[in-house]
Amino acid sequence: MQLNQMDDITDYLKDSEIMDYNSSRIQEKALKLSLDSKNQLETIKNIYEFVRDEILHSLDINGQKVTFKASEVLDNGQGICFAKSNLLAAMLRFLKVPTGFCYQRLTHEGGYILHGLNAVFLDGKWYRLDARGNREDVNAQFSVDGEKIAFPVSKDGEVDYPEIYSKPLESVTTVFNSAETVSELMEKIPDRLIENSI
Template identity: 55%
Template sequence: MLSLIQKDNLNDYLELSEVVDYNNPEIQLKARELAQGLEQVEMAKTIYHFVRDEIDHSLDIGSDEVTCRASEVLKKGHGLCFAKSNLLAALLRFMEIPTGFCYQTLTHEDGFVIHGLNAVYLSGEWFRLDARGNRDDVDAQFSMDNEKLAFSTLEEGEDDYPYIFSKPDKRVVNALSTWGSVDEVMKTIPTAL
């Protein structure tokens, strides 16, 4: 497990932004519904499971539609890993749980691609969570003991960045906001931080 490095002030991990738009009424309603009556850790776990299991990964369902803003991901019910991480951040931040953005460089087809995930601040520590969505070859879990992410960086050229950013990578947001298809996004996503 990596020693995680907080890049910004803890309060920055609670900020509202254009893509982490927890001022949206649907985001607020869903967060309250999922968190009702739960303590902070159980709340985070329930919200994580919702994003991982109820919001599809666009590639897994064969959708070519691109989503980016958290409210858009919630409404459409799918997104790439980056979009899903925006939704997880929005739901958790609305419930006042500091949430950041983390990245890995992974092998993809004939090259490399950045993969997005989150880190949450619970019980005075940061824990990385990957809400990408499980499938036969992916088994990400909520764990505060041992990380159980969607992917391990085992291949030559892959990288697991220890940094926790308060904002998603601008190049990733730009790709999600610019291109009209998942295929185009996958061709233009950065290959490294």
């Protein structure tokens, strides 16, 4: 799939209220994970695997705490896909790796739901990474030689959106700002990509 960069490359390095990599905790963790890396590729892999494996997916642990801001996700050690993608973006951006946001429309409980993942810019090319977290039926891996994301699109009505945004979609952010539990959050997440990133 041909990915489409939607903004200037410098926009994929910015911090924000959501990607708050000015947080000392995010900086310390990112630096620690990159300390023994031989190159940028290894740094990205180490940070990706930390977010994928050490930050738990709320649904997998029946967690009800809603996290979204990167430092909040790190502090609580959990979040759903959108939250985990914010943390991955914040840590990589702090280390000067352009990182954006991608989306998929997936089947879910008889309908559809939006799923969030990341794209990173490495050696002049974008690669999608999905830090959702693995389980028995999910095996996402760091790969620049053939994509290995959590949910390859395979069913009728599912969509791989090619856009790479520099900010989370407004429709996603709005839902997180209004939900008090993960259960409520899951009921409100859009079932398709609604444009206009914030």
